[in-house]
Amino acid sequence: MTTPLYQLKAEFFKTLGHPVRIRVLELLSEREHAVAEMLPEVGVGPPHLSQQLAVLRRMNLVVTRKEGPTVYYSLTSPEVAELLRVARVILSGVLSGQAELLADLRSSAAPEGSPEGNARGRGRS
Known part of the structure; x- marks a missing residue:
């Protein structure tokens, strides 16, 4: 087998x-x-x-x-080096996506009265 x-x-x-x-x-x-x-x-x-x-x-x-x-x-084999290069590209994309998510979470978690919270609340009455 x-x-x-x-x-x-x-x-x-x-x-x-x-x-x-x-x-x-x-x-x-x-x-x-x-x-x-x-x-x-x-x-x-x-x-x-x-x-x-x-x-x-x-x-x-x-x-x-x-x-x-x-x-x-x-x-x-040179393909081993290529595999490491591809892994770096994948990780760069993943980390970039995580950084964007973290920025979104930080801006949405800003307390009212803070500069971030005031900016979020503008335009609403």
Whole structure:
């Protein structure tokens, strides 16, 4: 019996559901990085970064190459970078909509007598 595609997608998105992994993928979207280069950018210790890189390797989202003692990581596919870009666009729209909703809520919740409340009440008798 094969695993349904929706379950595989859920596992894929679970893999992306960690801030360190997202940050690593963002860095690798720019170019390949050595582990030592990523450490100050992700803000975790070497063991934690290694653990998160291993998760990304197991899901075949990143690959490694070794040059002397240095291990370099890169994305397996440019579509990973595209997915992160699309997520940013979606989040920008969601946050923009939330900001508009918040502004509407604030203006409708202004107490009578306040500048916002007086402006709202103008024209009504």
